Amino acid sequence: MTDSPAARLQQLFEGHRLTPTQRRIAHSMVRRAADVPFLSSVELAQVAGVSQPSVTRFAVALGFDGYPALRRHLREVVPPGDAPAGADLNEYQQAVGAEIENLRRLGEILADPAPVIRAARLLAASRPLPVLGLRAAAAQARGFAYFAGKVHPDVRLLDEGGSLLADRIDDARHSGATALLCFALPRHPREVVEALGWARDAGLTVITVADSAFAPVAAASDLLIPAAVGTGLSFDTACAPMLLGRVLLEAMCDELPDAQARLEEFDARAVARGLFAE
Template sequence: MSDTVAARLRKLLDGHRLTPTQRRIAHSMMGSATAVPFMSSVEVAELAGVSQPSVTRFAATLGFDGYPALRRHLREASSDEEEDAPGTSNEYQQAVAGELENLRRLSEALADPGPVTEAGRLLASSSPLPVLGLRASASQAYGFCYFAAKVHPDIRLLDEGGSMLRDRIDAAVRAGASALLCFALPRHPREVVEALAHAHKAGLTVVTVADSTLAPVARHSDVLLPVAVGTGLAFDTACGPMLLGRVLLEAMCDHLPEAQSRLEAFDTEAAARRLFAE
């Protein structure tokens, strides 16, 4: 019975973007699948360590008119659904499996390299090249910039919001920038959407790595490269966006004639300075 309930829960959760609180509820219910169909919303709230209204909102997010309707749905779990349960894998393994599926879909999308190739050309031709990523996307922007700075003459990381963000975009335009790269992963800060609108108005071509073609930043992006994030844990995982960022960097290098010589110069200097332990 518990496997069937867990299977029903997984089917309900598939395709829904949950808040961290809602994911906590989902994980708690998955971990107590045998008992959940007979628990009240108050008991589920205590199990997950959240408020009772959060459980009600969770049920509504899944398409039910309240928690009792969700509970009835789980009670109706029948034995013929057991084959849909994913064996004995735990939630951590399921999160990894979800990311593997995201990477498989990314591989299929890259069968047509045209969009990435065009994006690489646009980014390589921009000097300076501003790279925007706020909040959850900041680490993706930083990682891209760390490597891109080894092959591009002027990379400018924009990983802090506030009143200075537009000023820094404007400064990049005055310095000769023609394009901006943005990493836009959920949840999407309103400030990023506004910054991209300003970048467009300032004349920049916007290349965006986002989690969906329906992301709020899509309407301000000239080249949108969608790649899913993992949603199997309390917080999103971003293996796909990280890998796509490296692919994009590779495409950019193909349009930077001095990329290889810059890398060789860095390796020579790193060896002379003994930067690395190996």
């Protein structure tokens, strides 16, 4: 229910980049929505299983001077007697609902397909095609590279940082790469921002899938397409960035004349090798 105490608390947390510990506090507050305005910082810390200073830092992260100011605000948001209704969604259902909303927003963005088509043309034309994603974004980059390798002749996955990352970007450029695809998700590693700067200095066109058009990687990207992440659980959920990656793959297939032939060839090899159980 939109007007439930839990939903009002959830709205308070939206738009803030919280650490896993702070999200644990937020989840505990949502579960105890009717009681939390009357808990001391020590009591809330006990409920959430964190330290009292963590509760204070949490309040400051939300923009309050301290926990007393947050508690005063909570008493306005969740007034006495306004207990959660039995039909309220639990925190897991709320996380699913938030992801559905992220996908809806992505659908609105894709109403104009021009950025995706432009990105697909640049990516399809790059030989090789480096795909970058570190830490939280490594899974997105790896998934994209796996499928892209079935239709693109030379995909190079860059999912490990360190001193060799710049070398690998240079190697791709010297081998003929003209574009780089980056998946950038919170929390944004400084190394990714630096790597995109190296890529652009090397002459690569940087296409980025990021959680926001205002992400730290935006200034180092030539074309950024946003896809929001879910922040309702202790760790971000990235359904929209994953789907956007698949959309880019679909558009790439339209730009690669031999994509279908390569897929059919792979299927034939897979059958001959008995690669899949079905």
